[in-house]
Amino acid sequence: MPSINLVVLQSSMLALLLCSTINAEESIKVPLEILKTGHIVVSVKVNDKGPYRLLFDTGAPVTIISSKVATDAKVIKPSLGFSLFGTGGQANIQSIELGNLKAQNNSVIVMDHPTIKVMSKFFGPIEGIIGFSTYSRYKLTINYKDSSIQFAPNGYIPQDTIKAMMDRLTASGKSRETLCSKGIWGFEVQKPESDTADGLNIISVAPNSVMAKAGLKKGDRILSLNNIWTDSLEDLFYASSKCIPNEQSKIQILSNNEIKTITVIPANGI
Amino acid sequence: MIFNRIAWTAFFLALAPFLSFETATQAMPLEIPTRVTKSSHLVVRVKINNKGPFNFIVDTGAPVTFFAAEPGKSLGLKPDENGWCILDKFLIEGGLLSENLRVKLETPFQLVGMNGMALGGLEMHGLIGYDLLAKHKIEIDVAKETMIWTPLDFKPRFPLGVSGKNSGSGLDTLGAFMKAVGTFTGKKQDSPPALRGALGMIINPDSKPLTIIDVQKDSPAYKVNIQRDDLILKFNGSEVTSLDELSKMYRTTPEGKKIHIEIMRKKQIIALELTPGKGL
Numbered sequence: 001m002p003s004i005n006l007v008v009l010q011s012s013m014l015a016l017l018l019c020s021t022i023n024a025e026e027s028i029k030v031p032l033e034i035l036k037t038g039h040i041v042v043s044v045k046v047n048d049k050g051p052y053r054l055l056f057d058t059g060a061p062v063t064i065i066s067s068k069v070a071t072d073a074k075v076i077k078p079s080l081g082f083s084l085f086g087t088g089g090q091a092n093i094q095s096i097e098l099g100n101l102k103a104q105n106n107s108v109i110v111m112d113h114p115t116i117k118v119m120s121k122f123f124g125p126i127e128g129i130i131g132f133s134t135y136s137r138y139k140l141t142i143n144y145k146d147s148s149i150q151f152a153p154n155g156y157i158p159q160d161t162i163k164a165m166m167d168r169l170t171a172s173g174k175s176r177e178t179l180c181s182k183g184i185w186g187f188e189v190q191k192p193e194s195d196t197a198d199g200l201n202i203i204s205v206a207p208n209s210v211m212a213k214a215g216l217k218k219g220d221r222i223l224s225l226n227n228i229w230t231d232s233l234e235d236l237f238y239a240s241s242k243c244i245p246n247e248q249s250k251i252q253i254l255s256n257n258e259i260k261t262i263t264v265i266p267a268n269g270i
Numbered sequence: 271m272i273f274n275r276i277a278w279t280a281f282f283l284a285l286a287p288f289l290s291f292e293t294a295t296q297a298m299p300l301e302i303p304t305r306v307t308k309s310s311h312l313v314v315r316v317k318i319n320n321k322g323p324f325n326f327i328v329d330t331g332a333p334v335t336f337f338a339a340e341p342g343k344s345l346g347l348k349p350d351e352n353g354w355c356i357l358d359k360f361l362i363e364g365g366l367l368s369e370n371l372r373v374k375l376e377t378p379f380q381l382v383g384m385n386g387m388a389l390g391g392l393e394m395h396g397l398i399g400y401d402l403l404a405k406h407k408i409e410i411d412v413a414k415e416t417m418i419w420t421p422l423d424f425k426p427r428f429p430l431g432v433s434g435k436n437s438g439s440g441l442d443t444l445g446a447f448m449k450a451v452g453t454f455t456g457k458k459q460d461s462p463p464a465l466r467g468a469l470g471m472i473i474n475p476d477s478k479p480l481t482i483i484d485v486q487k488d489s490p491a492y493k494v495n496i497q498r499d500d501l502i503l504k505f506n507g508s509e510v511t512s513l514d515e516l517s518k519m520y521r522t523t524p525e526g527k528k529i530h531i532e533i534m535r536k537k538q539i540i541a542l543e544l545t546p547g548k549g550l
Contacts, residue, residue: 036429038333038400039331059332132310132312140410141407142409144403145422155413156411156412158310158412180466181466186470186486187549204549206488227365228363229323234463237463237550246475268475269468269470
């Protein structure tokens with residue numbers, strides 16, 4: 001186990017900023033292999049080598065490949081003293097191919113993951129894990145019933161997780177996040193501690209505001225905003241920080257013991 | 271490695287014959303609000319037996335759904351001898367309800383690690399695994415902060431490797447991996463965010479200089495007598511050229527700092543000081 005700790009530690013030391021691009025525009029449906037443990041396996045090519053079987057794991061922050069793949073596919077490693085700790089560390093893969101979709105510049109960790117090694121004994125060779133750093137670059141449709149995943153490039157550029165860890169580690173002081181509404185709604189809520197029910201009480205609605213025009217009034221309860229539960233002020237500010245001014249938002253309210261959903265278009269402003 | 275051997279013996283003994291008997295009631299596609307944590311995890315919120323919300327990681331690498339021991343205890347849930355517990359209601363934000371959902375009532379090592387490293391910024395309470403995921407068609411687009419889940423008429427086979435007290439699927443080793451990072455960083459969860467209400471100025475985004483077209487009654491802007499047709503020239507000393515920029519400047523003003531706005535009204539420049547409000 002200590003070797004893994006070292007690998008992680010040393011990977012964390014190396015904060016690489018890699019820009020990512022995906023070539024193909026089309027989407028592709030690839031077959032899934034579902035292991036008896038419920039894990040998903042997909043076949044991918046790495047730098048035109050393979051295909052290799054990798055676990056598809058939405059719970060994994062970073063894509064991991066085995067040292068075997070790293071060697072076969074001549075994965076380039078940064079020259080920062082990896083040999084000190086043996087195999088492992090953050091590396092860059094020129095291309096990861098799913099069907100005919102090619103993702104370039106993939107930041108991965110090279111690591112012979114003990115769990116994967118054990119799984120390989122039972123299910124045949126598995127050479128790593130497809131994690132967030134790779135799958136986030138696609139719009140995915142996972143369908144266990146017909147054993148397929150559809151991938152379509154979405155233009156998303158994932159953060160460098162390892163770098164993010166370092167940033168958090170080195171962040172000085174306590175700068176906390178500020179949640180600020182996008183758009184002007186014209187209402188205020190309150191939640192006394194004694195109020196443990198779902199939603200928030202509306203304590204005022206500004207005359208002529210978009211909320212007033214939508215029929216909301218003092219005493220109504222806001223239950224959700226764009227499907228996000230609004231049980232706390234933090235929830236409400238979070239949800240409203242995700243809204244787009246001048247576009248429709250969906251609000252669920254409790255008014256006169258009746259739950260209804262209304263549409264409100266928040267105004268531009270601050 | 272001895273540990274692994276034990277785990278994998280358990281794996282083979284765990285031919286868990288039971289089928290899960292939870293039911294998903296809706297068959298329509300549902301939009302599930304999703305948060306991507308700073309640690310690159312997909313997190314959804316869940317109310318369990320009307321309590322919560324709790325944060326769950328959507329994890330195709332977990333064979334079953336886990337609910338951490340501590341919050342489980344706070345809801346008065348008791349695991350059976352193998353660590354299972356049936357939840358009457360498991361409601362995922364966005365409105366996806368599963369009834370009589372069987373979950374493992376234990377804290378998977380991943381979560382110990384996740385919460386230990388606190389890189390997510392959120393405390394995690396569980397994992398949604400294969401047994402629940404597989405009953406839905408799931409569309410994930412990280413760029414959009416929502417997933418779309420459509421219930422399928424599909425009963426997944428019960429996964430191997432999760433019977434008994436210690437899940438033997440090898441999850442434990444993954445957890446140890448995460449925890450190593452946690453030890454390394456030793457950070458606490460984020461403190462709750464600061465909430466900044468609106469100033470109450472409705473602005474025409476296409477105007478230049480930006481023009482106020484309405485002021486919400488009783489808002490901070492109203493209290494300092496900002497009026498319709500006022501032009502916004504400066505915000506905290508910086509010139510304002512677009513509404514996007516102004517919004518960003520407002521959002522990023524440090525906590526507790528007063529807002530200084532320079533407006534022009536009838537060719538007169540007026541400097542004003544405002545305090546962010548509580549309303550939206």
